[in-house]
Amino acid sequence: MTEAAGRDATDGATPRQETRSRLPPEARMPQILEAAIEEFAERGYAGARMAAVASRAGIAKGLIYHYFPSKAELFQASIAACARPIFEDAERRLSGFQGSARQLLADLIGLAYARIREEQRERALFRLILTEAERVPALAEFYRREILERALGIAQAVLRAGIASGEFRPAAAALPGLAAVIMAPAVAGSVWQMILGDAAPDLAAMQAAHLDLLLAGLGAGGPAG
Amino acid sequence: MTEAAGRDATDGATPRQETRSRLPPEARMPQILEAAIEEFAERGYAGARMAAVASRAGIAKGLIYHYFPSKAELFQASIAACARPIFEDAERRLSGFQGSARQLLADLIGLAYARIREEQRERALFRLILTEAERVPALAEFYRREILERALGIAQAVLRAGIASGEFRPAAAALPGLAAVIMAPAVAGSVWQMILGDAAPDLAAMQAAHLDLLLAGLGAGGPAG
Amino acid sequence: MTEAAGRDATDGATPRQETRSRLPPEARMPQILEAAIEEFAERGYAGARMAAVASRAGIAKGLIYHYFPSKAELFQASIAACARPIFEDAERRLSGFQGSARQLLADLIGLAYARIREEQRERALFRLILTEAERVPALAEFYRREILERALGIAQAVLRAGIASGEFRPAAAALPGLAAVIMAPAVAGSVWQMILGDAAPDLAAMQAAHLDLLLAGLGAGGPAG
Amino acid sequence: MTEAAGRDATDGATPRQETRSRLPPEARMPQILEAAIEEFAERGYAGARMAAVASRAGIAKGLIYHYFPSKAELFQASIAACARPIFEDAERRLSGFQGSARQLLADLIGLAYARIREEQRERALFRLILTEAERVPALAEFYRREILERALGIAQAVLRAGIASGEFRPAAAALPGLAAVIMAPAVAGSVWQMILGDAAPDLAAMQAAHLDLLLAGLGAGGPAG
DNA sequence: CATGAATGAGGGTTCATTCAT
DNA sequence: TATGAATGAACCCTCATTCAT
Numbered sequence: 011m012t013e014a015a016g017r018d019a020t021d022g023a024t025p026r027q028e029t030r031s032r033l034p035p036e037a038r039m040p041q042i043l044e045a046a047i048e049e050f051a052e053r054g055y056a057g058a059r060m061a062a063v064a065s066r067a068g069i070a071k072g073l074i075y076h077y078f079p080s081k082a083e084l085f086q087a088s089i090a091a092c093a094r095p096i097f098e099d100a101e102r103r104l105s106g107f108q109g110s111a112r113q114l115l116a117d118l119i120g121l122a123y124a125r126i127r128e129e130q131r132e133r134a135l136f137r138l139i140l141t142e143a144e145r146v147p148a149l150a151e152f153y154r155r156e157i158l159e160r161a162l163g164i165a166q167a168v169l170r171a172g173i174a175s176g177e178f179r180p181a182a183a184a185l186p187g188l189a190a191v192i193m194a195p196a197v198a199g200s201v202w203q204m205i206l207g208d209a210a211p212d213l214a215a216m217q218a219a220h221l222d223l224l225l226a227g228l229g230a231g232g233p234a235g
Numbered sequence: 236m237t238e239a240a241g242r243d244a245t246d247g248a249t250p251r252q253e254t255r256s257r258l259p260p261e262a263r264m265p266q267i268l269e270a271a272i273e274e275f276a277e278r279g280y281a282g283a284r285m286a287a288v289a290s291r292a293g294i295a296k297g298l299i300y301h302y303f304p305s306k307a308e309l310f311q312a313s314i315a316a317c318a319r320p321i322f323e324d325a326e327r328r329l330s331g332f333q334g335s336a337r338q339l340l341a342d343l344i345g346l347a348y349a350r351i352r353e354e355q356r357e358r359a360l361f362r363l364i365l366t367e368a369e370r371v372p373a374l375a376e377f378y379r380r381e382i383l384e385r386a387l388g389i390a391q392a393v394l395r396a397g398i399a400s401g402e403f404r405p406a407a408a409a410l411p412g413l414a415a416v417i418m419a420p421a422v423a424g425s426v427w428q429m430i431l432g433d434a435a436p437d438l439a440a441m442q443a444a445h446l447d448l449l450l451a452g453l454g455a456g457g458p459a460g
Numbered sequence: 461m462t463e464a465a466g467r468d469a470t471d472g473a474t475p476r477q478e479t480r481s482r483l484p485p486e487a488r489m490p491q492i493l494e495a496a497i498e499e500f501a502e503r504g505y506a507g508a509r510m511a512a513v514a515s516r517a518g519i520a521k522g523l524i525y526h527y528f529p530s531k532a533e534l535f536q537a538s539i540a541a542c543a544r545p546i547f548e549d550a551e552r553r554l555s556g557f558q559g560s561a562r563q564l565l566a567d568l569i570g571l572a573y574a575r576i577r578e579e580q581r582e583r584a585l586f587r588l589i590l591t592e593a594e595r596v597p598a599l600a601e602f603y604r605r606e607i608l609e610r611a612l613g614i615a616q617a618v619l620r621a622g623i624a625s626g627e628f629r630p631a632a633a634a635l636p637g638l639a640a641v642i643m644a645p646a647v648a649g650s651v652w653q654m655i656l657g658d659a660a661p662d663l664a665a666m667q668a669a670h671l672d673l674l675l676a677g678l679g680a681g682g683p684a685g
Numbered sequence: 686m687t688e689a690a691g692r693d694a695t696d697g698a699t700p701r702q703e704t705r706s707r708l709p710p711e712a713r714m715p716q717i718l719e720a721a722i723e724e725f726a727e728r729g730y731a732g733a734r735m736a737a738v739a740s741r742a743g744i745a746k747g748l749i750y751h752y753f754p755s756k757a758e759l760f761q762a763s764i765a766a767c768a769r770p771i772f773e774d775a776e777r778r779l780s781g782f783q784g785s786a787r788q789l790l791a792d793l794i795g796l797a798y799a800r801i802r803e804e805q806r807e808r809a810l811f812r813l814i815l816t817e818a819e820r821v822p823a824l825a826e827f828y829r830r831e832i833l834e835r836a837l838g839i840a841q842a843v844l845r846a847g848i849a850s851g852e853f854r855p856a857a858a859a860l861p862g863l864a865a866v867i868m869a870p871a872v873a874g875s876v877w878q879m880i881l882g883d884a885a886p887d888l889a890a891m892q893a894a895h896l897d898l899l900l901a902g903l904g905a906g907g908p909a910g
Numbered sequence: 911c912a913t914g915a916a917t918g919a920g921g922g923t924t925c926a927t928t929c930a931t
Numbered sequence: 932t933a934t935g936a937a938t939g940a941a942c943c944c945t946c947a948t949t950c951a952t
Contacts, residue, residue: 030937032930038936052369057281060922070938072924081922140365141279143430150430158427162436179451187440190427191420191448194441198419201426202383205368205375211387215412216419223416226404227452263911285947295913297949306947480916482951488915502819507731510943520917525944590815591729593880600880608877612886629901637890640877641870641898644891648869651876652833655818655825661837665862666869673866676854677902708932735926745934747928756926917949928938 039077042067046088051134054141055085086148092135093152096125097160104164111172115228116221118164122196123217126203137204165189169228178228195220264302267292271313276359279366280310310367314374317360321350322385329392336397340453341446343389347421348442351428362429390414394453403453420445489527492517496538501584504591505535536598542585543602546575547610554617561622565678566671568614572646573667576653587654615639619678628678645670714752717742721763726809729816730760760817764824767810771800772835779842786847790903791896793839797871798892801878812879840864844903853903870895 033041045066049058060081064071078084100121107114125132143150166189172178182188195216202210270291274283285306289296303309325346332339350357368375391414397403407413420441427435483491495516499508510531514521528534550571557564575582593600616639622628632638645666652660708716720741724733735756739746753759775796782789800807818825841864847853857863870891877885 030928030930032936035936054279054281054366056279057370059920061920071922072939073937075923076936079923137369139430140426144277145282150432150434154431154434158431158436185440185444185447187437187442187444188448190423190436190441191444194420194423194445195416197426198415198422201365201422202415205364206379206383207375209375209379211383211415212412215410216415217412219410219412219416220419222410223413223448223452225452226454227448227450229451284945296947297914298912300948301911480949480951482915485915504729504731504816506729507820509941511941521943522918522945523916526915529944531943587819589880590876594727595732600882600884604881604884608881608886635890635894635897637887637892637894638898640873640886640891641894644870644873644895645866647873647876648865651815651872652865655814656829656833657825659825659829661833661865662862665860666865667862669860669862669866670869672860673863673898673902675902676904677898677900679901713932734924746926747935748933750927751932913950913952915949915951917947919945919947921945922943924940924942926938926940928936929934930936931934 035077038069038073040091042069042074042077042084043088043091046084047092047131047134047138050085050088051137055081055145058085060084085142085146089135089138089149089152092131092138093156096132096157097164100164101160104167111168111175111177112225114171115168115224118168119196119217119221119224122193123199123213126196126200127213133200133204136200140201140204161193162189165192168192172228176230179230182228192224263294263298265316267294267299267302267309268313268316271309272317272356272359272363275310275313276362280306280363280370283310285309310371311373314360314363314371314377317356317363318377318381321357321382322389325389326385329389336393336400336402337450339396340393340449343393344421344442344446344449347418348424348438351421351425352438358425358429361425365426365429386418387414390417393417397453401455404455407453417449485527488519488523490541492519492524492527492534493538493541496534497542497581497584497588500535500538501587504588505531505595508535510534535592535596539585539588539599539602542581542588543606546582546607547614550614551610554614561618561625561627562675564621565618565674568618569646569667569671569674572643573649573663576646576650577663583650583654586650590651590654611643612639615642618642622678626680629680632678642674713744713748715766717744717749717752717759718763718766721759722767722806722809722813725760725763726812730756730813730820733760735759760821761823764810764813764821764827767806767813768827768831771807771832772839775839776835779839786843786850786852787900789846790843790899793843794871794892794896794899797868798874798888801871801875802888808875808879811875815876815879836868837864840867843867847903851905854905857903867899 042063045063046058048066049063053059053062058081060074061071063084064074067074074084078087100118103117103121104114107117139149139153143153169178169182169189169192173180173183199211199213199216203213267288270288271283273291274288278284278287283306285299286296288309289299292299299309303312325343328342328346329339332342364374364378368378394403394407394414394417398405398408424436424438424441428438492513495513496508498516499513503509503512508531510524511521513534514524517524524534528537550568553567553571554564557567589599589603593603619628619632619639619642623630623633649661649663649666653663717738721733721738723741724738728734728737733756735749736746738759739749742749749759753762775793778792778796779789782792814824814828818828844853844857844864844867848855848858874886874888874891878888
């Protein structure tokens, strides 16, 4: 997206300060990774071109190979660079929470939708996972371990808390697929964002309906209770 | 090293001795499209190779170009070939339905999960859409028009029917994001299937929890009511 | 050396019969191998360029890869193509020989120098062996088995025959290094040809001196006898 | 991935704290040449990498260019560095020799085989000459002038001495190729060593047979005498 | 209609060389 | 003097596309 200013146009007017910049590795590597994440996310692994990565990073193609031995390793490193503790926030909020389970649920849903809306980087990671999971099993495993399992764990914890406090109907504990269903709208919402952008279902409306449905569906007066 | 290749084709003198099955376009095109869908779904557009499509179809590379002028057009045609009336079934069931809205909801959810589990072809299409939507706007548009909008329409219809019959709480009508939330677990489920295969959350459990949550959450005694 | 006429010059006068020729594999492969042998022999493995091989063969670069999967395999195949029974001639002559051992020796030496002078292909092979033996152990092994051992065997056979007939002094049998020494001038001669071309020591003069020295040194009246 | 590199050099402010051994050209050049000779001998000119030369020399890539303007010139210099008076020893021994020509011949042959066996550096030079002579005419010329001609001169001198003293048959003088044939086994022996290493014909056995053959073949009672 | 040999435009990668530090 | 980041020109190889047969 940054589309580094091409070097093709010798525009003659500006006095060419296109000099070599010589950054230390600590500065250059993130620059390349950033460019790579963008390129891979937009084009997929096969469609990405090393030249485009270099161009986005504003460097020569060959320089990439001073930092990463191959396209495949650059890809792996790009994934790793995205793989920050995505749910740290949510888990901290969960463990320290004092109020009602209903309030906690509302909080966490708010957090999830906020990330979907705002986190550029995570959207790219999600696209890469969807696109390349079949080709790179490590990606699928990463998604399962770092994203799906942790999100399910959080959902389970909230459910348990709500049942314990009497806010949620006890029968909810008997539904093994419930945690997945609870978090599903956020997943679908981010898929739609990814595919459709502005034409996707409105996230704010989804968030409101999502919370409403959960509160109603989990409430103590539910049908299975 | 000797690669005993070639030469088994028509050699001009002998009047056609073992030409490969000379099929009319009506028979050959689906064969090629089938192969192309598989290849594109497995490798993505950039990763797909025309030679592999030909090989899957059991024909020579060159023959593809008698039916499709380019890889890009073959891709478009592959998409179109998937674009069969995915929701025809559901819409027919919807329009002719006699029973309760709760029963209708259960039926349609059952239908949806069955397709997710079984329809090889649709899974491939979904993968292509996820993978290539950014690069091929027509794909995103196809998804919006043929899949998302129709699914949302069905969900809205069920909601309206349930509200009209008094089965669902009237407040549901005031939540514009509800239709999307209602169908979201099926979308998330198919994404997980795609990424994780057998490691994905169990679809049967999701289906049960999904239905249970909806019935409870939409029921007349809900919170927003 | 053939340096196929480049296709860069659209000369406008000649009606361009630079049409694609479509040879069967049986005809194209030797053509490529021939070109490859030349290129590898002249530049060594690392120095050889696939583009140059293609150019020598008068074909496009990519076509090589229809016949050989990589530069390394093309190299191996080039070696194999040279590896014809180099000493078949000499061994046949040896086994059927009727005259004196001195005459046989003269014959075989004549044969050896004739090959050094004339065999284009063998010179290339020898150069490749010298150049790449360290990098490609199979080359060294090929030289040992197919060239050195067979040549030594022939020399031993002649020695034995001459000793048996009383033409050569019996003490020659007691010198294990003698066979190697006997054939050495031919090897040195071909090395010098390879390095120096016309500036190399004259092969005819060497041949005469070689034979003379052997006849004198192996003769029955020698010092060690 | 972090490549904790660079930065340990002079940074302009602090007055030189841990600059790497700052050597004068007289000390640095041999170090580089030594490394270059190894690398060129092992990989050939095209296969050699400047980075590998630097690494062998324990310096940075760029420093090579302070001493040699290009790879080609480094190669030339490497050759020149090998070009020490290879035959100085032999020529000194020749000019001061007092004993019989037979003894002199034995001495010189012993010297030659000893060098083949022991001189690492000369083996590398010889390999370079064989490998690159066609591409670098100066190499062939160097070989002709500094090695072949001088060796032939020594052989001629010994021959003349032996004929003059009556030890060798006079007819030997009439064979222009004889000097080359006399030295040839040593050349062949070193080629075999180079290609085959331990699988080469035994040098000690060759040396014995070589000397024996020469003494017998050059002796006064020979056939052409 | 059908084949697969043939082409040629890149894409990934290497490496001699330069140059800011 | 010394470093190694940075460049860019090839090089090997792939693959969509063409076309003689």
